[in-house]
Amino acid sequence: MGADKIERKLEEKKVYIKRVFHIREVKNAVKSRLRKRIFSEVEYV
Numbered sequence: 001m002g003a004d005k006i007e008r009k010l011e012e013k014k015v016y017i018k019r020v021f022h023i024r025e026v027k028n029a030v031k032s033r034l035r036k037r038i039f040s041e042v043e044y045v
Helices: 002-045
Strands: none
Touching: none
């Protein structure tokens, strides 16, 4: 019983950590994409 609960908590924690890292990666990707777009617009002008 106790071990089951602990394992479930660990699984939830893993899922949560994965989600946090995924969100961070998406944010970084969006930032870099915006930065590239700004630089390319500056180059055109």
